[in-house]
Amino acid sequence: MLCQVFAVVEVLSGVHRVDGVNANTYIVDYVDGEKILIDTGMPRSIQKIEHYLSQIGLKPSDLKLAVLTHCHIDHVGCAAELGKRFGIKTLIGEEDSHYVTGERRLPPPKGLAGVGFRLFGAFLSFEPFKPHATLRDGESVGKLRIIHTPGHTPGSICVFDAETATLFSGDALLSSKGELKPPSPSFSLNHREAIHSLEKIMDLEVENLCPGHGEPLLGGVGRKLGLAYEKWKNL
Secondary structure, three states, rough: OOOOOOOOEEEEEEEEEEEOOOOOOEEEEEOOOEEEEEOOOOOOOOEEEEEEEEOOOHHHHEEEEEEEOOOOOOHHOOHHHHHHHHHOEEEEEHHHHHHHHOOOOOOOOOOHHHHHHHHHHHHHHOOOOOOEEEEEOOOEEEEEEEEOOOOOOOOOEEEEEEEEEEEEOOOOOHHHHEHHHHOOOOOOOOHHHHHHHHHHHOOOOOOOEEEEOOEEOOOOOHHHHHHHHHHHHOO
């Protein structure tokens, strides 16, 4: 049983951020009356998600969908277990679907991170699963729009809520100490493509950012991204 009590972090009305699962997991409580997850954290994080849900008066069976921004372990680690135990349906970008089923494998990260993956790869794996459905650019999940932003992985997606101008960016766009950060070169399959994909985000007039790593940023994100992109586009 978990003894730790996690702080309740309501980023925006109806949007909660679960801490302690490595990559950020978001609980979204306003999609056509349904509650969904965006990303699921590392394997063996399911108790933390359950515990957070209990603190806001919910249980896992209240969740209907898990939208996965990409196929890396820290974003899909609990997807299989959530599906088997609670019937939560998983959705992922079409080009990443073969990686979560185990049909294909991504190459290891670049640099020192890749050395670590080669040494400890047996401990850095998740249970394969078959997504309930795949997502393409421009499709919608309720009122949330899917934006295909390849480069970090082939099927990386961002999820955009136009009503609140909020972007759930996975690892396509990160934050650190209140500033925007580009996707990691070490963990991106094609870093230049990942940077280029940010142009699609710049057209959305984003105000708020819920990134896969780092603190959420509220207000003026689109303006900040426009300035940052000028620095990043030649990386």
